[in-house]
Amino acid sequence: MTTVTRRLPRSGRAPGPRGARWLPVFYLAPSLALFTVFIAYPFLRAIWFSFNETSFLGGIIGFIGTQNYAAIFTDVQFGTYVGNSLVWVVGAVSLQLLFGVGGALLLNQSFRLRGVVRGLAMIPWATPSVLVSLIWMWMLEPNHGVINRALLGLGVIDAPIAWLGQSSTAMGSLIAVDAWQGIPFFAVMVLAALQGVPAELKEAARTDGCGTLAVFRHVVVPYILPTIVITTVLRVIWTANYVDLAYVLTGGGPARATTTLPLQSYLTAYKGGDFGQGAAYAMVQAAVLAVMVVFYVRLTSEKEK
Numbered sequence: 001m002t003t004v005t006r007r008l009p010r011s012g013r014a015p016g017p018r019g020a021r022w023l024p025v026f027y028l029a030p031s032l033a034l035f036t037v038f039i040a041y042p043f044l045r046a047i048w049f050s051f052n053e054t055s056f057l058g059g060i061i062g063f064i065g066t067q068n069y070a071a072i073f074t075d076v077q078f079g080t081y082v083g084n085s086l087v088w089v090v091g092a093v094s095l096q097l098l099f100g101v102g103g104a105l106l107l108n109q110s111f112r113l114r115g116v117v118r119g120l121a122m123i124p125w126a127t128p129s130v131l132v133s134l135i136w137m138w139m140l141e142p143n144h145g146v147i148n149r150a151l152l153g154l155g156v157i158d159a160p161i162a163w164l165g166q167s168s169t170a171m172g173s174l175i176a177v178d179a180w181q182g183i184p185f186f187a188v189m190v191l192a193a194l195q196g197v198p199a200e201l202k203e204a205a206r207t208d209g210c211g212t213l214a215v216f217r218h219v220v221v222p223y224i225l226p227t228i229v230i231t232t233v234l235r236v237i238w239t240a241n242y243v244d245l246a247y248v249l250t251g252g253g254p255a256r257a258t259t260t261l262p263l264q265s266y267l268t269a270y271k272g273g274d275f276g277q278g279a280a281y282a283m284v285q286a287a288v289l290a291v292m293v294v295f296y297v298r299l300t301s302e303k304e305k
Contacts, residue, residue: 049279056273068280077256085260085288087171088178089240095179096235100186101228107187108194118191125184133248136177140164140249164250167257174245174258182239186231193227194220229300233293240289261285 269278
């Protein structure tokens with residue numbers, strides 16, 4: 001007797017077109033090209049510059065190892081730059097977090113012309129940084145600025161204050177301006193998260209006897225916390241690398257009171273003509289920023305647990 005063995009068809013999906021496996025690469029190619037040209041290459045180029053002596057026009061003269069970094073770390077002002085950077089980032093982002101969440105809670109309420117108010121709230125964020133700087137330079141002007149005039153009229157101060165011209169108030173003024181511009185972005189991000197909280201959960205919590213604060217703490221906060229973390233990390237990165245306000249309003253002064261690491265990197269490279277040391281400052285800034293972000297993310301993760 002002859003046994004006939006039938007071959008069963010192989011399970012699984014039928015093979016697709018020959019070029020199907022390359023479709024993901026095709027779709028990702030534009031993004032990868034942009035990332036390579038505008039992020040990866042400049043970053044690697046800056047690392048290489050930081051180990052070289054450069055000319056005023058940015059050309060490489062020769063490899064000098066870690067001399068640029070040694071010059072930075074032995075500079076008596078280096079601690080001032082790092083301290084200013086920490087105060088700048090922590091102060092500005094903290095205000096944006098506090099008032100951004102508060103603003104989101106207000107914008108989430110029902111009231112007349114709510115859509116108009118939400119749109120107007122984004123104006124500071126959408127305004128170019130240089131224009132924001134010029135507006136606040138006029139407002140903070142000692143003799144004719146509206147802030148000093150208002151405070152003098154209310155009797156809060158007895159004499160005009162040079163907000164941007166003295167070390168005791170310059171950094172605080174910059175932090176206030178940056179917070180004013182950044183709060184709308186924070187508020188809109190948190191507002192979007194608030195609108196995603198299921199109404200059923202809040203109603204169930206109220207049915208169980210939870211008050212307004214308890215509902216916010218146990219229902220709303222867990223939903224919006226991931227958005228707050230992501231937004232805070234983004235604002236830390238953007239604020240830490242932000243030089244527009246300080247450059248236009250104070251130029252890093254008075255007496256380096258508002259000179260941060262990225263501003264010093266810019267001044268060293270484009271004002272001093274030393275692109276090698278400017279790149280080294282940028283690498284130090286990147287390291288400090290990475291430490292700050294990792295610390296914040298770990299701290300937040302521990303609180304979530």
